[in-house]
Amino acid sequence: GENVEQHPSTLSVQEGDSAVIKCTYSDSASNYFPWYKQELGKRPQLIIDIRSNVGEKKDQRIAVTLNKTAKHFSLHITETQPEDSAVYFCAASLSNTGNQFYFGTGTSLTVIP
Amino acid sequence: GAVVSQHPSWVICKSGTSVKIECRSLDFQATTMFWYRQFPKQSLMLMATSNEGSKATYEQGVEKDKFLINHASLTLSTLTVTSAHPEDSSFYICSAYTSGKNNEQFFGPGTRLTVL
Numbered sequence: 001g002e003n004v005e006q007h008p009s010t011l012s013v014q015e016g017d018s019a020v021i022k023c024t025y026s027d028s029a030s031n032y033f034p035w036y037k038q039e040l041g042k043r044p045q046l047i048i049d050i051r052s053n054v055g056e057k058k059d060q061r062i063a064v065t066l067n068k069t070a071k072h073f074s075l076h077i078t079e080t081q082p083e084d085s086a087v088y089f090c091a092a093s094l095s096n097t098g099n100q101f102y103f104g105t106g107t108s109l110t111v112i113p
Numbered sequence: 114g115a116v117v118s119q120h121p122s123w124v125i126c127k128s129g130t131s132v133k134i135e136c137r138s139l140d141f142q143a144t145t146m147f148w149y150r151q152f153p154k155q156s157l158m159l160m161a162t163s164n165e166g167s168k169a170t171y172e173q174g175v176e177k178d179k180f181l182i183n184h185a186s187l188t189l190s191t192l193t194v195t196s197a198h199p200e201d202s203s204f205y206i207c208s209a210y211t212s213g214k215n216n217e218q219f220f221g222p223g224t225r226l227t228v229l
Binding site for chain 2: 001034036041042043044045046049089099100101102103104105106108
């Protein structure tokens with residue numbers, strides 16, 4: 001099955017700085033890569049996603065890049081704000097197997113005011 | 114919209130009892146629902162994939178007789194933790210998927226199970 005690794009597990013940045021979280025996946029058939037933000041005790045919320053036919057996608061302060069050859073994708077948050085503090089999960093989806101999502105291990109981001 | 118609810122939000126039970134958790138898609142029909150388990154400060158671990166009208170597909174290492182899944186309709190899936198034990202204490206989250214929602218999964222708010 002798919003194996004998704006995520007780094008770092010914890011990340012602290014000063015407010016206004018950028019944060020980068022990286023994920024790798026094992027199955028080259030994966031073609032959909034969402035990123036979720038989860039606050040303590042709450043449901044994961046989709047913040048951005050990317051498909052395998054695109055190399056980069058941006059939505060305001062958030063961007064995701066994908067390198068299919070290397071099988072890795074990254075989340076970039078610019079101009080970080082305290083409310084960005086949360087746990088972030090990447091995931092990979094094998095579209096030919098019922099769209100199961102396999103999640104990375106998560107990154108706890110703390111933005112220091 | 115794309116709202117998914119779970120019930121109950123928190124349940125405390127004695128060891129040996131069974132607990133049923135409901136997952137509902139409130140404003141769309143979900144062809145597929147997924148059940149995840151999340152331990153504190155850990156990732157979401159996919160337990161099973163549930164398709165309406167068919168048997169659930171369980172991930173490796175997940176006991177199908179322990180975690181019974183029934184997907185009775187396009188808006189309801191249930192997870193029953195049978196003969197629960199303290200090690201089953203966890204946060205259980207469902208998600209619902211339909212092809213008409215851009216491949217996105219919509220997560221429920223989760224159910225916190227505490228087994229005494």
